[in-house]
Amino acid sequence: MENLPATLLNLSLTGYVLGAVAGVLFLRAEKLANIFTFGCASMASLCGVVSSVMVLVTGAAAANQSVQLLPSLIPYIHFTIRVDPLSAFFLLIVSLLGFALSTYSLGYAKGFFGRKNVGVLGAFFNALLLATVLTFVADNIWLFLIAWELMALTAYCLVTFDHEEAETRKAGVLYFIMAHIDAGCVILGFLLLFQASGDYSFASLHDIGAQMSSGKRDAAFLLFLIGFGIKAGIVPLHIWLPVAHPVAPSNVSALMSGVIIKTGIYGLIRVLFDFLGTPPLWWGVTMLTVGTISAVLGVLYALMEHDLKRLLAYHSIENIGIIVMGLGAALMFLHTGHTVLAALALIAGLYHTINHASFKGLLFLGAGAVLHATHTRNMEEMGGLIKRMPQTAFFFLIGAVAISALPPLNGFVSEWLTYQALLQGFGTTDSLMRLIFPLSGAMLALTGALAAACFVKAFGITFLAQPRSKQAEQAHEVSGSMRFGMGVLAAACVALGLFPTQFVQLLDPLTQQLTGQQISAQLSLANGLVLASLTEKSGTVSTLGISLMFVCLLPIPFALWLVFARKSKTRRGPTWDCGQRGLTPQMEYTATGFSKPIRMIFKALFRPRRDVQREYEFSPYFATTIRFESHVEEVFERRIYQPLQILILRVSRQIRALQAGSIHAYLLYIFVTLLSLLLLFAR
Amino acid sequence: MNLDLPALLAQTALLLLMAPLLSGLIKNWKAKLQNRRGPRIWQPYFDVVKFLRKDMVISEHASWIFLVTPYVVFVTALSAGLMVPMITAHAPMSLFGGALALVGLLALGRFFLALGGLDPASAFGGMGSSREMTLSAIAEPAMMLAIFTVAIAAGSTNLSQIVLASHGPHWKFLDPSHALAFAAMFIVLLAETGRIPVDNPATHLELTMIHEAMLLEYSGRYLALIEWGASIKQLVLMSLLANIFFPVGLAADATPAAFGLGLLFLVAKLVLLAGAVVLVETTNAKLRLFRVPDLLSVAFMLGTLALVSTFLF
Structure with missing residues (x-):
């Protein structure tokens, strides 16, 4: 039994390999390929979920040992893996998302039947999951780099799956270039570390920074920041992300936005907290600043999009920014020796990492369902889908509320923790530097509020009001397996939102490993009902309590109906149309119109440009045709x-x-x- | 954790009953200052009852989002109110959330209200939603900076703790940081409650309205619920301002006399604050939509200065 997590992990890896092989075997039998590839992937990821949870709950020592995965012929190259708590946490993320995505794909890939080769899609999908898992569990520089490169290549093949379109090919090339700049920086960074340790195993790299000269340490920090930053999509290294994520098939977009960019976060945590030792102050300051800028710019550019998937891709940049803010604050606390606060900030970042995986995965799957049903990514051609796809709409709404950091769902919890970490950071130093904490907090508030605006737009324009096109009018609800995939992630969003103290307990071994502190007991009050920021005095919140409050207060309106409104009737009528003859979808507010005030307010950044050409007869008031074009400059x-x-x-x-x-x-x-x-x- | 049920019920009742009165008071005084007779201060109660009895017409384009929005707006405002200290320094639900949860709850209500505006497929609703979400996004950082200033001074985001801390040995309002934070919060209050110079609560003039545009399709009891929710939100924000920055007269012990005195002080503070709002509303004109960000960035700067002065003094 002691070995169960390790066995399950091996099963999981084997499952992915089998899935990839099945994809190649059934290249010409699409139905079999669909069932076998995605079936294998979902089983394999289920094993991964169980394995990682077991490691986090029991701290299973068997998994936390270096294991030779494959015998190697070259003397100094070892393919060893090890599941320490940090790896287990990221293994949980990839497996959870992998499970939801694989079941979703069973239905989604049917859309490719007769059009594209599902075997290829399934094989690469499995290979990508395998490479990602290996990246997280690798215990050796060689295996890590091989998995890293395999991940980049398989992801490239999936991004360019629809290679018939020029846009996709172009996106693929950009992704390919950026992925290799990133790999180059990571390799150079590891070379610097290897120079000091003389060994390729991760165990020998632990705290290696203490033996390096400060110049080399800083160089390594910068190389890793650029390398992993490209993968994570930190501004200004993000440019590939909003181009490459949307063109991939939606299940792959969800995987890339939900997990693949998290490999960058994993790399940063591994290197900064495990390898490089006590950081100088400016590392934390750089991370916090870069994170803040990414968060604000990510959401601002997201607001300008009316392509549903590009909008979501820009939101990934925003959320990565929020995660990096947490990590940056943690680094600053490590510098000043406040390890408890460092643990708090780290928890905030990690919590947001798994939250982002669940809600962004959910939203991309929702976008995929919409794309499946309407065959367009352009929000201006959607509308009214809530009546045609009620369940998809409901799941998308959960994701939208979660990503907008609204209580009681999970986005709120992790942002609350981030605020608390930033606020408590103010007291840790006397220098002017402490102003950076509340100011980034204010920017986080701006980000949250803009994200809410963006998702009012995304949900409202896509799902509400009248359909704006024929396709939207004829849309239909998607298949059961796709709804199941979305349901799993929606449930994860709700559970992570309502039970934060229970989840934080899982993170104890992680913070113990990286900061030497376990703080979940200090974060939990009233038998885990209330989340506290270290002490009861410094601030508490209870999402479960808030939900209970909602339930208890809800009878008030109904009591009012009983007392006053017993005789009143309800009828359906047309929307007020100013006395015209009926509203047409053309009169509705558009996504572009919705974000116009923000475009105007931030015009120094966006430099909006518009061309209006009208042709008219007799008088300009009676235009026969109008051509409207609007552009936003992409500064970077x-x-x-x-x-x-x-x-x-x-x-x-x-x-x-x-x-x-x-x-x-x-x-x-x-x-x-x-x-x-x-x-x-x-x- | 022990739940103080009487206090909980009392504060719920207080929020429900006092909110329309505050709106009525502001409307009445505003009319007086503008040489009109104006509606009675009890008018909002009659309005709510009238709306509750009326039949409802619901747009045929609307979905269930439109139907749940009134409940969400009402319940979130009320829950937020239960986290704010009103008569005593101890808010009944302060354990369940502090300043950050309050901001989040109000944002949740706003999120649904904006969706409810888009749902009936009318351009007015979309216009209102777009403007409301934009302006609230610009107001949010200013509000957070002001909250951070007091939270840092108190070492807590818990509103009861903040009030207790500013109650402390000397009156914190004399601190420059608190005075500046108050100024920032006051501007945010005007924006959040849809007051002139940001929005005009009295107008249904199509092209200038913000909050009202989102409600255009609501009628009958749902309209009553949303209007009531909006006035509760106003009461919550004003009591927050009153009690954080002027924590005088809060009931110190659990005697009826102390509670009575606390209520009296609360009413007095709210009346003063309402007077200030009325003065601003009467002496200013509504700003053009794209001038409002300037006002809110003033609030943001005030918030930043408040923070910097925590650091300096």
């Missing part, structure tokens, strides 16, 4: 990446002159290189 693309791209192209054009095609010239290069190397090193 225009101001950073485009100049960089131009520069790189120019330099490579210069270098191309060297490659003249003459073998004599090449021989000369070799000779000169050899000679100069000899001169340099052979003294």
Whole structure:
């Protein structure tokens, strides 16, 4: 029994491999491929869920040992895995989401029958899950990097699954480039660590930062921040994310936004809290600042989108920002030696990580269901779907409330913890630096409120009012397995929202491992009903209590109906149309119109541009056709990446002159290189 | 955890019964200052009862979101109110949430109200929702900074703890940080309760309304519920301001005399605050929509200054 978690993990890994193999075997039998690939994936991830929960609950020691996964022929390369609490936590995230997504995919992939090869989709889907799991459990630099690269490649294949469209191919290339800049930085970072440790195992890297010179440590920090930051989608390294996530099939988008970007967070936590030792102050400050900027800009750009999946992708940047804020605060507390507060901030970040996985996975699945039913991602062509797809709408609403950080769901809990960590941070130092905590808190408030605005738009325009197009009018509810997948994640959002103190207990081994403190007992009051921020005095909240309050207060309106409104009748009538002859969908508010005030208020950032062309007869008031175009400038693309791209192209054009095609010239290069190397090193 | 049931019931009743009175008072005084006779201060009670008895017409485009919104608005405002200290420093539900939960609950009500505005497919509703969500998003950071200032001074986000702390040895209002935070919160109060210069609660002029635009399709008892919920929200925010920044006269012990005195002080503070709101409403014109962010950024700056001065003094 002691070995059960490790066995289950092995089963899980085998399941993914089997799923991938099944995909290849059934390339020409799409129904079998669908059942076997996604069936294997859901079974495998279920094993992963059980295994990781067991590790977190019991602290199973058997899993927390280095195990050789495969025999290796090369002497210093070992494929070892180990499930310590940090790995177990991320294993839980990928497995939970993997389970929901695989069952969802059973229905979703039917949409590809006869059109695309489901076997390929299933095989890569399994391979991606396998690579992600390996990334989280790898106990060795080699295995980690191999899994990292495998993840990037399989994700590329899935992003470009609809490769017939030029947009998708372009997104794929951008993703590919960014993924390799990221891999390059990570490799360089690990090389620096290896230089100090002389060993490839993660165990030997523990606290290695203490043995490194501060310059090398800072260099490693920056390399990892860029490398893992690209994967996580931190501003300004995010540009691939809103391009690549939306074009992938929706189950893959959910996986990428829910889990794959979390590998960046995992890498940051692993390196910063486990390897690099006590951080200098500026690391935390950098992380907190970058996180805050990502959060605010992510949500602002999300508001400008009317492509449902791009909107969700930008929200991933926002949420990653919130997570990084928690991590940054934790680093600052570690610097000042406040390990209890560091544990609190770390819990806030980790809690938001699993929350984001559940609600963003849910929302992407909802968007996938909508896409499945209407064949469009453009919100301006949706509307009225709540009547045609009631359950999908309900699940999407849960996700929307959760991501907007509204009580009593899970987004609120993790943001509450983040606020508490930031507020308590104010007292930890005397320097001016302490102003950074409340100011980022204020920006977090701005982010939360803008996210609420964005999801009023996303839900309201997509699901409410009248359908704006034929497709939306003819939409239908999606299949049972897709609704089940969404239901699982919706249930996770509710459970994580209502039972925070119970969940925080699972994080105890993690904070023990990374900060040396266990604080779940201090966070729990009144038998776990109330979440406290370390003490009862410094602030409490109870989402379960709030929900109970709702239930208890709800009879008041009904009592009023009994007393006063017994005779009143209810009838349906048309919406007030100012005396015109009926409202048409064209008269409804649009997504673009909804976000106009925000576009105007933040116009210094967005630099909105619009072209209106009208053709008219007799008088401008009787236009025959109107053409309206509205653009928002993508600052980072225009101001950073485009100049960089131009520069790189120019330099490579210069270098191309060297490659003249003459073998004599090449021989000369070799000779000169050899000679100069000899001169340099052979003294 | 021991639940003080009498206090809970008393505060619920207080919130329900006092909220319309406060709205009536503000309307009446505003009329007086503008040389009109104005409605009686009891008028909102009659309005609520009248609305409750009326038949309802519900838009044929509306879904269940439209139907649950009134309940959500009402219940969230009431729950938020139970976390705010009113007569005593101990709010009945302060264990279940403090300042952050209060902001979250009001945001939940607003979220649904905005969805309810979009649901009937009318452009007015969408306009109202869009503006409401935008302005509240701009107001939120200012409000949080002000809350942070008092929370940091008290070392707690729990509203009862904050009130107790500012009750402390000397009157904190004289601290520059508290005075600045009060100014910021006052501006936010005007925005959150839809008052001039941000929104005009008296108008149904189509193109300028914000809050009213979202309610346009509501009628009968649902309208009563939303209007009542809005006035409860106003009462909650005003008592919050009154008790955090002027924590005088709160009942110290559980005797009827102390409670009576506490109630009297609460009414007095609310009346003063209402007077200030009325003065602002009468002496200012409504701002153009895109000028409102300027006002709210003033609030934000005041909040930042409040924080900085915690640090300096």
